Amino acid sequence: MLKKFILSAALVLAAAFASNAQEKHRIYINDFNVAEGVSEADAANIRQAVIDAIHKSQKFELATSDMESALSQEINRRSSEAAMHDAATRNEILMAAGCQYVMSGDIIKCSLNKSTLDDGTVMYECVLSYSITVAEVATSTTVASQRFDSNNGLFSGSWNSSTSPETATANAIKHIEKDIEGFIIENFPTEGTIIPMDYEVKKDKMLSCYIDLGTSHGVKEGDLFSVLAAKVVIGQVTYSEIGKIKVEEVVSDNISRCKVTKGQKELFSAMESYMALDEASQSQQPIKIKAEAKTDVLGAMGKLGL
Known part of the structure; x- marks a missing residue:
């Protein structure tokens, strides 16, 4: 069964969640x-x-x-x-x-380092x-x-090389x-929350959701976020990662639509638990998101010294 909540309602409530956005x-x-x-x-x-x-x-x-x-x-x-x-x-x-x-x-x-290829082409590499x-x-x-x-x-020397210095x-x-x-x-890292409305669910798996971050936070299509759910331990709220999401569309200044790329069942379960809380507990235990760096092959190779 496919459940999809009403987007307009999420847009109305977005202002409330936007107040949680980090101050610059x-x-x-x-x-x-x-x-x-x-x-x-x-x-x-x-x-x-x-x-x-x-x-x-x-x-x-x-x-x-x-x-x-x-x-x-x-x-x-x-x-x-x-x-x-x-x-x-x-x-x-x-x-x-x-x-x-x-x-x-x-x-x-x-x-600049200067070198000559076998065909006689002179190349310059910026260090x-x-x-x-x-x-x-x-x-x-x-x-x-x-x-x-x-x-x-x-791969150093490829993207920073040219025939022109x-x-x-x-x-x-x-x-x-x-x-x-x-x-x-x-x-x-930019942090925000998942808006508890208009998330898409199929067979107890969350497929997509909206977050309270948008253009005013520098969010772009393709940005990655880890998702963290709250757990109360000895009266204290702690958070742990339960999944990952990827921005598919930046809707407005403080709303973006995301695809759940990891932990679909866990996110659905966390949202069900969140929705069962009273209003005061919800304000203290939102489902949080935290920006992650995109995988950079060149950067990863560099860190390994390759």
Whole structure:
């Protein structure tokens, strides 16, 4: 038997679930340290690619010295160069500007390797290495840090190579978007809940459902989420993964339709248990979702050192 609840009702209730969506934190992107040998133009393009990727994720509200006028005025008032490179003074300024996080970066290498193929074709490969670190402004505690190397992996040299040196460099910088997407999902995963309406069930298996995340959260078709169900242990609510879902359609700012790719029976059972709860318990024990990084063959090979 196929059960399908009414979508319009889910749309009406979506606003209530949207209130559970994570508030965007403001992050300040500091100037990057640049190693000797990296051109000024390449350094600027690399930093801008990081900023663009963070903006595209819609995970943070961005604040940079060149785009945040109020912050720029305060920085200038305190002598920007000295102030923003002194941690204590910088954090005081950033807290006043409402920033919760600060990102710093190091551009370690951006150079070209030249080779000649058997047919005489000259090829250029861009070797790009950089690292980023995110710290809490209030405590100066590092919460995430990672180094990225374009030449790390079995297939390195393919996507960042070209017969043109400019194109080879551009290809390597273009890949930064994937780097940052994975970095954000791993360290600052978007979280939400399954909307307990309009889910599709067949033979006690949940086939599809709606979640309270959409375009305003940077959700895209193909995004993956793990599903976590609540369990009360000694009066405390704990969560464990019971399945996975994949976004098939982004419906609105705060609604997306998903296909259940793993744990169809478990999700159906969890929803049945949730619907049996009283209203107060439902608010304390929603079925949660947490963003997962998409499988990246190149990245996986790189992490294995292949």
